[in-house]
Amino acid sequence: MADGRPIAPGLFDVDAGEPRLIAAECVACGRRQFPAAAVCPYCAADGTREIRVGPAGRLELYTMVLRAPPGYRGPVPYALGIVALDGGLSVVARLTETDATRLRPGLPVELVVEPLFTDDAGQRVVSYAFRAAAA
Amino acid sequence: MRPVYITGVGLHPFGRFPDLGLTALGVEAVRAALRDAGLGRGGFQAAFCGTVYGGVAAGHKVLTALGLSGVPIVNVEAGCASGGAALALGAGAVASGGADAVLVFGLEKMPRGMIRSSFFESWREEAGLAATPAYFALRAQRLMLDGDVTLEDLARVSVKNHRHGVANPHAMYRRAVSLEEVLASPVVCEPLRLLMLCAPNEGAAAVVLSARPAAPAIRVAAAVLRSHVAGSVLGEHTPLSGLTDERVPTPTEMAARAAYDDAGVGPRDLDVVEVQDTDSGREILSVEELGLCPPGGGGRWVRDGGGELGSRQPVNASGGLLARGEPLGASALAQIVELTWQLRGAAGSRQVPHARTALAHTVGRGANACAVILAR
Numbered sequence: 429m430a431d432g433r434p435i436a437p438g439l440f441d442v443d444a445g446e447p448r449l450i451a452a453e454c455v456a457c458g459r460r461q462f463p464a465a466a467v468c469p470y471c472a473a474d475g476t477r478e479i480r481v482g483p484a485g486r487l488e489l490y491t492m493v494l495r496a497p498p499g500y501r502g503p504v505p506y507a508l509g510i511v512a513l514d515g516g517l518s519v520v521a522r523l524t525e526t527d528a529t530r531l532r533p534g535l536p537v538e539l540v541v542e543p544l545f546t547d548d549a550g551q552r553v554v555s556y557a558f559r560a561a562a563a
Numbered sequence: 564m565r566p567v568y569i570t571g572v573g574l575h576p577f578g579r580f581p582d583l584g585l586t587a588l589g590v591e592a593v594r595a596a597l598r599d600a601g602l603g604r605g606g607f608q609a610a611f612c613g614t615v616y617g618g619v620a621a622g623h624k625v626l627t628a629l630g631l632s633g634v635p636i637v638n639v640e641a642g643c644a645s646g647g648a649a650l651a652l653g654a655g656a657v658a659s660g661g662a663d664a665v666l667v668f669g670l671e672k673m674p675r676g677m678i679r680s681s682f683f684e685s686w687r688e689e690a691g692l693a694a695t696p697a698y699f700a701l702r703a704q705r706l707m708l709d710g711d712v713t714l715e716d717l718a719r720v721s722v723k724n725h726r727h728g729v730a731n732p733h734a735m736y737r738r739a740v741s742l743e744e745v746l747a748s749p750v751v752c753e754p755l756r757l758l759m760l761c762a763p764n765e766g767a768a769a770v771v772l773s774a775r776p777a778a779p780a781i782r783v784a785a786a787v788l789r790s791h792v793a794g795s796v797l798g799e800h801t802p803l804s805g806l807t808d809e810r811v812p813t814p815t816e817m818a819a820r821a822a823y824d825d826a827g828v829g830p831r832d833l834d835v836v837e838v839q840d841t842d843s844g845r846e847i848l849s850v851e852e853l854g855l856c857p858p859g860g861g862g863r864w865v866r867d868g869g870g871e872l873g874s875r876q877p878v879n880a881s882g883g884l885l886a887r888g889e890p891l892g893a894s895a896l897a898q899i900v901e902l903t904w905q906l907r908g909a910a911g912s913r914q915v916p917h918a919r920t921a922l923a924h925t926v927g928r929g930a931n932a933c934a935v936i937l938a939r
C-alpha cells in the first residue's frame with residue numbers, strides 16, 4: 429500500500445502488492461455489500477463474512493466532477509463512476525482519469541490505492557480509486 | 564377511515580430573500596392557508612412541518628410567531644419529500660379521527676452553492692463521493708444508455724418547464740429558454756448542463772387538511788410515503804452502500820403503486836401531474852416510474868410533446884423545480900398548492916381545463932418518495 433493513513437478504516441487493503449476492497453457477503457443469502465457491514469441490507473440477516481473483491485472491474489457509468497464538492501480534499505477535475513466487480517457487486521468510486529474522452533461504459537478498470545491529499549497534521553491520506561486496466 | 568379534504572392553501576413565493584428569515588417565510592404561507600380555510604386559533608389540532616435545513620423546532624417558531632402554538636407540532640425530515648411526508652402524517656391524523664383539522668406546512672432557506680449534506684460521512688466527503696450533481700449525471704447517463712433518451716431530450720424537459728414557469732408568479736425563474744440555450748449552458752457534470760438542474764432556493768408552502776370539505780370539495784385520495792429497499796446501486800440512497808443491481812422497485816414505483824390502489828385510479832386517469840424534476844433526467848425517470856409513459860419510453864414521451872400545457876396530461880404546469888427552484892421542505896407542498904388551484908380552476912393562465920384528478924410526486928435523499936393523489 430502507498431504510504432499514508434487510509435481515508436477510513438476497513439475499506440481496502442493490499443495483499444501481495446494487489447489492492448482489494450473489503451466487502452461483506454451475507455451468510456444467509458450470499459449477496460454482497462461494500463463497505464462491509466454486519467447486517468445484510470437485502471435480507472436483514474444478522475451475519476456477514478468479510479471478503480476481498482477486485483482489483484479487476486468494469487466501468488458501468490461515469491461523469492466528470494469539475495468543481496470540488498463539499499469536504500473533498502483531492503485534485504479537480506476528477507471522474508466519478510460506478511464500477512462492477514466480481515460477484516455482481518457494483519460500487520461508486522472515484523476514477524483517476526481526468527480526461528473524459530478516455531472513459532466509456534464497459535471499460536475494463538482496476539483498483540488502485542494511492543495518496544489523495546495531505547491532512548492538517550501533514551500526513552498523507554490514501555484512498556481507493558479505479559484506473560483504466562493495463563491493456 | 565374518514566375522507567380527508569384540502570380546505571386551505573398558501574405559499575410564500577420561491578426565490579432568494581436575503582432580508583427575510585426562515586420563520587417569516589413560514590408565517591406568510593401559514594397565514595395565507597389559514598385565511599383560505601377560514602381558520603384561526605383553535606381551528607386545527609395538530610401541525611406537521613417539513614424542513615431539512617431549518618434546524619431545531621423550525622415549525623414551532625412559525626406557530627409561536629403567530630400565537631398558534633399549544634397543539635402538537637412535529638417537524639419532519641424526509642429529504643426532498645419532507646413536505647410530502649408531513650402531508651402523509653397529517654392526512655393520517657385526520658383520516659383516523661385523531662384530529663378534525665391539521666395544519667401541514669414546509670419551509671426552507673437552502674444554503675448557496677453545492678450543498679453540504681450531513682447524509683455523507685466525512686470520509687465520503689473527503690473521498691469526493693459527496694458530489695450530488697454527479698449522481699444525477701450518472702442517472703441521466705444510464706437513461707441515455709438503457710433507453711432512447713438523448714441529450715436533446717434532456718434539454719427539451721428544461722425548455723418545457725421553463726416555458727410553464729413564465730406563467731407562474733410564484734416561480735423563481737420566469738424566463739423561457741431555447742433548446743440551443745439549454746445545450747449551450749455550462750456543463751455541470753456531463754451530460755447535465757446548468758439549465759437542466761434545479762436551483763436550491765427559499766420558500767414556504769402550507770395546506771389545511773380537514774374532515775369536512777370546503778367548496779369545491781378537494782379530497783386527498785391518497786398520500787403515500789415509501790423508502791428504498793436494497794438492491795440497486797444508483798438512486799437517491801446512493802452511495803449508502805455498494806450493492807448489486809437487482810431491478811428492485813424504486814421508492815417512487817412503490818409509492819405510486821400504493822397511491823393508485825388507495826385512490827382507485829390509474830396513471831391514465833390523471834389530468835394534471837407535478838413530478839420531481841431535480842434535473843431534467845429525473846423528470847423523465849419520474850414519468851416512467853409513475854407509469855405516465857411505457858417503461859423506457861421517456862425519450863419518446865418528451866419528443867412527442869408529453870407533459871406540455873395543452874397536451875392530454877400536463878406535467879409540471881407550475882414550471883416544476885426547474886423554474887420554481889427547490890426549497891426542500893416546501894417543494895412537495897407547493898405542488899399540493901398548485902394542484903389545489905388547478906382542481907379549483909384557479910390556476911390562471913396555466914390552468915389545465917376540467918382538471919379533476921391530480922398527482923404530486925417527490926423523491927429525494929434517504930431515499931424517500933411520496934405520491935399524493937387529489938380528486939375533485
Ligand SMILES: [Zn+2]
Nearest residue numbers: 454457468471
Ligand atoms: Zn442476506
